[in-house]
Every structure is written in C-alpha cells, then in structure tokens.
Amino acid sequence: MPSLGVNIDHVATLRQARYREQPESHNAEPDPVAAALIAELAGASGITAHLREDRRHMQDRDIFLLREKITTKLNFEMGLSEDILRVALAVRPEDVCLVPENRLEVTTEGGLDCAGRLDVLAPAIARLREVGTRISLFIDPEESQIRAAAALGADFVELHTGAYANATGAARDKELHKLMEGAALACELKLRVNAGHGLNYENTTAILVLPGLEELNIGHAIISRAIAVGLHAAVREMCDLIDRK
Numbered sequence: 269m270p271s272l273g274v275n276i277d278h279v280a281t282l283r284q285a286r287y288r289e290q291p292e293s294h295n296a297e298p299d300p301v302a303a304a305l306i307a308e309l310a311g312a313s314g315i316t317a318h319l320r321e322d323r324r325h326m327q328d329r330d331i332f333l334l335r336e337k338i339t340t341k342l343n344f345e346m347g348l349s350e351d352i353l354r355v356a357l358a359v360r361p362e363d364v365c366l367v368p369e370n371r372l373e374v375t376t377e378g379g380l381d382c383a384g385r386l387d388v389l390a391p392a393i394a395r396l397r398e399v400g401t402r403i404s405l406f407i408d409p410e411e412s413q414i415r416a417a418a419a420l421g422a423d424f425v426e427l428h429t430g431a432y433a434n435a436t437g438a439a440r441d442k443e444l445h446k447l448m449e450g451a452a453l454a455c456e457l458k459l460r461v462n463a464g465h466g467l468n469y470e471n472t473t474a475i476l477v478l479p480g481l482e483e484l485n486i487g488h489a490i491i492s493r494a495i496a497v498g499l500h501a502a503v504r505e506m507c508d509l510i511d512r513k
C-alpha cells in the first residue's frame with residue numbers, strides 16, 4: 269500500500285500572506301512545523317517541503333526546525349541552485365526530490381528535464397549522496413526522462429501527476445495510461461516509484477494502481493480541506509482513502 273507524504277508548503281503560503289517581513293515573529297501563524305507534527309499524528313509517513321530560491325513560502329528556519337522536530341522523514345524538494353544545495357547538505361534530509369524551478373510559476377509546472385541536464389544533475393546528485401540522502405527526480409512519465417533518471421542512479425522517480433489531474437474524460441484516461449506505462453518502465457529499470465502534484469480526494473484512488481507505487485506526495489488538496497475539517501481530519505481522510513485500495 270502506498271504511503272502518504274504531506275506537503276506543507278501551503279501552510280507557509282498562508283503565513284507569508286500576512287508575515288512576509290517577519291516570518292519568525294512570535295505571532296507569525298500558521299506555523300508549518302506545527303502543521304507537520306499534526307500531519308504525522310494523523311498518519312502521514314513523511315513530510316514534504318519545498319524551499320524555493322525566492323523563499324516565497326517555506327523559510328530556511330522552517331526546514332531546519334522540521335529536521336529537528338519531525339519523527340517520520342523529511343522529503344526536501346529543491347531546485348538546483350547552489351544556495352539551496354548548501355541548505356540540503358546542512359539539513360541532511362532522508363530524501364531530496366529535485367524539481368525544476370521557475371520564479372514566475374505559481375507552483376511546480378513541468379517535470380525536471382533529466383535527459384537534457386545530465387551534466388548539471390550528476391555532480392549535484394553526487395554531492396547530496398555524500399550526506400546519505402536518497403535521490404528522487406520529479407519527472408513527467410516519459411520514457412526518455414525515466415531512462416535518464418536510471419542513468420543518473422536516482423533511487424526514486426516522482427511521476428508528475430499534474431497533467432492527469434488537470435485532464436477530464438478520455439484525456440484523463442490517456443494520462444493515467446502514460447503514468448501506468450511510466451511506472452512500469454521505472455520498475456523495470458529498478459527505480460522506485462512515487463507520484464504527486466494536483467492529487468485530491470477525487471482523483472487519487474485511480475492512481476493507487478500504478479506499478480510499484482510507494483508514496484504519494486499531496487499538499488494543496490489536504491491543506492485546502494483542512495480549512496473545512498481541520499488538518500488532522502483532512503490527513504486522516506486521505507490516509508483512509510489510500511488504505512481502502
């Protein structure tokens with residue numbers, strides 16, 4: 269059965285909406301670290317957080333405190349900048365998920381171009397491996413990208429489910445088929461399979477049949493639902509939905 273990694277970036281998004289100038293002030297809320305602890309109590313098996321180059325939601329303080337306080341595991345999402353790489357090397361997360369990063373995007377839009385960036389990715393991966401971090405690459409379910417991830421010696425691919433989540437009807441079936449084929453190829457190449465982006469309480473069930481699927485990383489839908497039912501209940505509901513597989 270796949271496990272649930274809860275992405276808490278949007279808790280920080282809400283904090284930054286009010287406390288952008290003083291995210292560490294005594295009354296800055298909501299606190300993503302407190303949210304992570306609630307998510308763990310509710311059944312999350314990991315916490316995912318993305319420190320962006322522009323620090324638009326998570327702050328360095330959040331990542332270091334998460335490292336200290338959470339008891340499951342930290343999946344640190346990051347783009348390939350030297351500044352962020354240094355944070356990762358100091359924090360030593362269990363997992364690093366390398367993602368593309370474009371300052372203008374609202375959220376991570378496409379998958380990482382592993383095939384076209386082997387030369388940049390290989391040395392960064394080697395440095396992260398020195399601190400014992402497992403490497404995940406967030407990629408679209410395309411053969412060339414999956415083969416490149418294997419060539420780079422990644423532990424995991426995180427298949428980008430955004431196109432599937434945004435599609436409807438026959439187009440959605442087609443996207444699901446691509447994810448199935450991508451996951452099967454990843455397994456064949458001995459890559460472990462995670463998935464995420466745009467998953468919610470309606471579209472997650474169909475994803476659970478992906479070959480080899482180990483972990484789903486879900487953020488926006490859970491944090492949004494938390495506004496209505498509370499974070500503990502929102503995480504619990506997603507865990508139950510995954511457990512019903």
Ligand code: PXP
Nearest residue numbers: 376406464465466485486487488
């Ligand atoms: N996985 C990755 C690599 C992501 O970049 C994101 C978005 O930050 C997610 C999962 C979670 O996506 P969502 O917030 O749409 O659930």
